[in-house]
Amino acid sequence: MPNIWINCSVILEEKITAALYVNPEQLQELQWFKRLSSCAAVMEAVNIQLPEAIATEHTAIAYSPLQCTQNLLSAKRSLPVHARYQPPIPGGGHVDGHLNSPRLFLHCLEDTCLRAKARTVAPPEQTAN
Secondary structure, three states: OOOOOOOEEEEEEEEEOOOEEOOHHHHHHHHHOOOOOOEEEEOOOOOOOOOHHHOOOEEEEEEEEOEEEOOEEEOOOOOOOEEOOOOOOOOOOOOOOOOOOOEEEEEEOOOHHHHHHHHHOOOOOOOOO
């Protein structure tokens, strides 16, 4: 398979509910020390000290280069997600925090479809007059 996916990235957009949060400062630190397998950012200001009851949702994105190995396309993305403080539950117990289904995008620096078509279409034959 020709590598038509060169210069392509996978972008994951995740709406983080009020029960969870992504710490923007942690993302910056992890990226600075190259401890994160992808680039990531939070799109809104996030107060990590707020409990779930008064927190709002926010959007986080993570993107990484697309890898092509034989017939398999893959990408590594990391996004550390934390649980917010919950109000006490009478009698104890736990509360589940759920992630929404993310949106997934593919971004290429060049038009991948055109490059693929250019490689598969044979040049027209010349006819002799």
